[in-house]
Amino acid sequence: CIDAIRTRNEFVSCMNNIIPFTNTSSYVFTHDMPMYSSIVSSQHNPRCSNSTASRRPVGIVTPQNEIEIRAAIICSREHGLQVRVRSGGHDYEGLSYLCRTPFVIIDMRNLRSISIDIKKETAWVQSGATLGELYYSIAQVSQTHGFPAGICPSVGVGGHFSGGGFGAMVRKYGLAADNVIDAYIIDVKGRFLDRESMGEELFWAIRGGGGASFGVIVSWKIKLVRVPPKVTVFNVYKNMDQHTIKIISRWQHEAHKMKNELFIRLIIQYVHGDEDTAVQALFNSLFLGEIKDLVPLMNESFPQLGLKTKDCIEMSWIDSVLYFAGLKGAPELLLGNKTDPYVNYFKAKSDFVTKPVPQHVFSRIQEKFHQQKLVFMLMDPYGGRMSEISESHIPFPHRKRNLYNIQYLVKWEVNGVRASNKHINWLKELYKYMEPYVSRHPRSAYLNYRDLDIGINPRENTSYLEARVWGEKYFKGNFKRLTKVKSKVDPDNFFRNEQSIPLHQN
Template structure:
């Protein structure tokens, strides 16, 4: 599928190197310089000006900037805005845009779904001016059920991918994220886990091929990029090695009927005891069973006293009868009954787990809208747990948890396939020995007079958990980007400096990532607050 592009791209590259590199003249607007560069690289490529959105037209610019940005914290007026947003219609558009960004020395950010927790795909607080390439118009999905594969472009969402798989087959699925508005381009670069991870591993574990644009403006497939770079892009986070154009995915088998349930327990209903038991068994359950815990607060009595709610939200790749047997043997403490369960199709389960209001009865077409259900102001952090958290520690956690107005956590189970994949197979290292992962979220509404209190709350909660989570390093998930861990404050941030956050995301894989970065992007064209650093002196033969 990639071969048809190589002749065109080779011509682009030859033209690129035949033109002397130069920075944009201060007297010429960046957009004009950019258009001139794109035309000079290929004067047969149609590049409508309608693909550019500039602050001069604030209405359309703000509309496209806000269209997929998930963390509203990064849309406030004080945040830096791009010089323009370019929305390529074709893969050659994206390729030439990267080449011109490099040639003109313009800092580049790339956005597929806008779910970067710290806004790094559409905001730059460390280098200005900058531009954004928004991949939203590149969203084709080509499903081949005979080969059990799919090519999906970077701008498509996980929901669109799931929809088109289900349109072709009732017995195929794909193990990616729970949220249906995730941009598939960036999502898989961080590893990408979801409700079938215990059965089939991460999305990144099920990638067969990819097309990317590298820093030199070349478009590469797996063969052309080589196995080192192919390894790096499946777990190192986005924005370090190139622009993902498309992924070729290996589809996985799913039953025609699966089962979902949600059972909620409050503190008054023994939630602490049940959660302690969940920790002891969840990574050892039948790998067809995924039970995450969504932890919130609610009114506990008529007087409005608050309590903690723990909702066990599950997908079972099988029928109700077998699920009841599995739960009765392995986790009877939850008290699951047939009335708690809903048998549905795999696509019905996608809608249910994603949190659509009508659950399994929601029409699948809603997945084509690509809209997030949870767009708000938030700060998130993450942890990995390798030993059950004692009940006494959970009681201390609840005391601190209820100090915020809208506390939120998700505990995601590991085990199964996640324990069988070696840490070094992809850059994502959080594998064997992990029982579950924690996501902590503080969120607030527009107009909150003191948003800093929510930020302080989630940081204090994170500090409280220090004795009970992974150590040396304290691990974190790159798709829940957290700038509290450290950040690159300049283009030439050293490997040692970046290790403050890099070791937490990648553990022992971080050094290998830096070596690959140094070979394929030695000038560090692709960089941001937490991009992989270059090791000086390690270039092509490093």
């Protein structure tokens, strides 16, 4: 306890020494301050917050500028503290705010400015902004521009862009990270670097390789994309039966081959009605065009769904963002944290599918879904632009030959070791069952759906060979290159966590 107080005081006085004329209590929060607890626990998956393995941070720094980030890095290094960087705090395993050794959180909440240059069709966005704020800001200046990132508005730009990031425009425009054209990062030496000064290798690594292994990314320059003034959305629900399973089978063959403007996500979910419960398939779609063009297109390429004009709604792109997020109302809703997802405990896992899964597997999935309550299998089709980009363009390697991505998700309301084990074990069984039907050698996973079950770094100096167990699942052949970048930019492995990129030479 005395040690902890001493470390805390030393850290704060180090910050004061580096930035003497500011009041540290306005942006460094320690145990003894009333704001500490609320800032520590904001935006957490409650499953992770209950982790007993993690310590409480020595301090939380909420910087207003690069100088304060730099000071936090230098003082953490000087006093043997680890750093966790948090933007939106949505990490599935809590790696942005949990740590087993003494540490400091750098929380980017005050760095959330967005500046748009509509003539050049670019924007600078700071890491602490949410996707909702970004989408809203774009729509404020143009009804015909958008950005191809994730579906949930409360997700933070910092973690999302640095892990890849995809949403309903993935088939037309690829990942969020594919559309990043510059960035500012503060490295382990406290240097403030842009694309030119950081060099192409580090710039490559932070677009999909996870920012937390390389430094603190302050802001990103992105290329905006064009969207039509009217887009079309639909939700078609089908109870899971043999007929629906045939439709799903068709979807697997067609969804990745359709026009790039058409994205049809498939969600298998367990639904509780007033009197009845059922497993349902939801076909949830965005079309970058009008109903008059969508309906004939669907009749031609996917008639099995039986889409009718009355199923479709035309709206602006920004309204489609609200629609996908399940929000009803004005775009201002995207600004609040009303979209905070953490009402439930949850655990997720991911897969990539390269060959259509046989129909009998979906019958079995349906049976398995009857054993659980809040369960989802979200399937996002690839193809289109995703197939045109090479596997090594950025660290995210899941491109050509991938039909779709699966996210398996289980939620629960009451926590406790027994309750969570029951739900997590159910998810693990489903994941095991799917093994023969998904990508192999390695069985791939998506970094932004972080899953510590696929492997972790057991030690600070974990070797590249040991870390390949999990690293090649996320990054395939790009993992080795990531370790080389890591060795160059952070040779003492200061920026590390359970799944950070190890040094190449270890």
